[in-house]
Amino acid sequence: MKIKIGTRGSDLALWQANYVKQQLELIGHEVEINIIKTQGDKIQNVSFDKLEGKGFFTKEIEDDLLNKEVDLAVHSYKDLPTQFPEGLIIAGISSREDPSECLLIRRKSHDGTKPLSVKSKGIIGTSSVRRKSQLMAIRNDIEIKPLRGNVPTRVQKLKDGEYDAIMLAYAGVLRLPLELGDLFLHRIDPDYFVPAPAQGALAYQIRxxxxxxxxxxxxxxxPYSGETVGVEREILRLFEGGCQVPIGVYCSKNEDKLNVYVSKSKSGDELSLRYHGEFDSSQNDIAINVVNKVNGLNPTSVFISKDLDNDNLFLKTLTAYGYSVQGQSLIEIKPLETELPKDKFDWIFFSSKNGVNIFFDKFPKAANKIQIGVIGEGTKSVLNELNIIPDFVGHSSDTIEVGKSFSVLSNGDTVLFPKSRNGLDNVKDQLTPETKALDFPIYETTLRSDFEIPESEILVFTSPSNVEAYLTKYQIDDNKKVLAIGNTTEKALKENGIKNIITARLPNDLGLLEAVFSI
Structure with a gap:
């Protein structure tokens, strides 16, 4: 069979068309490629959200398909509207490339101590309102400037110094033979920075x-890609979104479970609503359940057991969506008089922000030439403020799982554990027999009693000690929604008879926001 493929003329679009051409040739077909210029190619100086209509990278190709000028259109699936012209269908999709987003960063603008590795007050290029709303949640100090053009053009603008960093789909960077030179590439996990629905997949459109x-x-x-991408596209359709709407959707499959992640806001200047849900893959109503949950928010009162400043992401985001938020730490931290152990150690492992602050206040040079591990992103951020980049960062709300991961890296070494006097040993207990652990209590946690907490429908606990302090003055009724920042806090709640606890997927503000919005 002779097949004419219609495609845009950008380097990435031609790579995609040639990829499909080769696949079809392998099964015996004669294939040619026709280049078609679209509205999106012609208008280069306007941000996506300012362009009228949807499908401005696809309409002209679809017109040629309907007019039988071509037989097959190869699209980046993320560019396709959810409603097709009558007479056209998606006949199949490709295997999916990594759907993550990435940042390309100029060397002089790279700062590994900052979230996303871009220097303070850096300029990031993107014309996607979805990306902008999520970037502003993670880094409110940065400036975001519009960025248009094909991928090589965008990279050249970065090299020319117009930006400190630019954000691209990681799939495009992987597919093209780009000359990155001394640019840094920072890949961002799709369950943290939610990509466009169907990002990384190609759609095969025919009559x-x-x-x-x-x-x-x-x-x-x-078909495997079709299952997860199908959920993402159906959620997008139900939200009635497109390139102009700040909606990110990512679906991943693990055995018989589908995990769905959503980021949605009204504009690029508004902080994103975050959602995560887990479903049986056999369910046929996943998309409608997700959309109903996100669209059916019921803002209420929230208490969180930590002090909040006005710039706090948890506070700002929930307040923007109509929630009433009160934050107060129910514990006090008191440094202990200590001296460093005389034993030599290869690692220092920090399990709390307090441990970092107190340790480096007392021993500012103790970590020279020593490897550092941290329990998670929150503790890492405090180290970053001291211009220290840890060698190990935990990525689970389950501290036992973090300990197992760390034990592989530290096997046979000596590890110093700065900690609370009565702190838990979940990480230390996972170390191998060949590894030596040095307990080093440097502070103690005391429970406050001088607090009054307003009546709240949602209670968010950030540590076992805060749970203990709260329960010295208040009971938790069965009708309350109770959230835990991690497994150790969840365990403390369960030991006190609290049931139906929701545990954050990520032990940070983003994870807690997901949990609140998913109630």
Whole structure:
């Protein structure tokens, strides 16, 4: 069969078209590529959210498909509107490249101690309102400037110094032979920075009446990608979104479970609502459940057991969506009089922000040439403020799992554990027999009693000690929604008879926001 492929003329679009061409040739077809210029290619000086209509990277290609100028259109699936012209269908999709976002960063603008590794007050280029709303949540000090053009053009603008960093789909960087030179590449996990629905997948669009070609496309179709991408696209359709709407959706499959992550806001200047849900893959109503949950928010009162300043992400985001938030730490931290152990150690492992602050206040040079591990992103951020980049960062709310990961890296070494006098030993207990652990209590946690907490429908606890302090003065009724920042806090709640606890997927403000919005 002779097949004409219609595609845009950018380097990335041509890579995609040639990829499909090769697959079709392998099963015996003669294939040619026709380049078609779209509205999105012609208008380069306007941000995506200012362009009218949807499908401005696809309409002209679809017109040629309907007019039988071409037989097959190859699209970046994320660029396709959810409603197709009558007579056209998606006959299949490709295997999915990594759907993550990434930042390309100029060397002089790279700062590994900052979130996303971009220097303070850096300029990041993107014209996506979805990316802008999430970037502002993670880094409110940065400036975001519009960025248009094909991928090589964007990279050249970065090299020319117009930006400190630019954000791109990681799939495009992987697919193209880009000359990155001394640029840093920072990949961002898709469950942390939520990509566009179907990012990384190619869509194969044909005329509905072309049954012969439809049968051939099935031979190169990837049904596994189709399952997760199908959920993402259906959520987008139900939200009635497109390139102009700040909606990120990512779906991943683990055995028989589908995990869905959503980031949604009304504009690029508004902080994103974050959602995470887990579903049985056999469910056929996942998308409608997600959309109903996100659209059916019921803002209420929230108490969180930590002090909040006006710039706190948890406070700002919930307040923007109509929640009433009160924050107060129920514990006090008192440094202990200590001296460093005389034993030599290879690692220092910090399990709290307090441990970092007190340790380096007392021993500012003790970590020279010593490897450092931290329990998670929150503790890492305090180290970063001291211009220290840790060698190990935990990425789970389960401290036992963090300990297991750390034990592999520290096997056979000596590890110093600065900690609270009565702190838990979940990480230390996972070390191998060949590893030596040095307990080093440097502060003690005392429970406050001089607090009054307003009546709140949602209670968020950030440590076992805060749980203990709260329960010295208050009971927790069964009708309260109770959130824990991690597994050790969840365990403390359960030991006090509290049931139906929601535990944050990530032990930070983003994870807690997901948990609140998912109630």
């Amino acid at each position: 509905e009446d072309n049954k012969e070609l439809q049968a051939e496309i099935q031979k190169i179709n990837n």
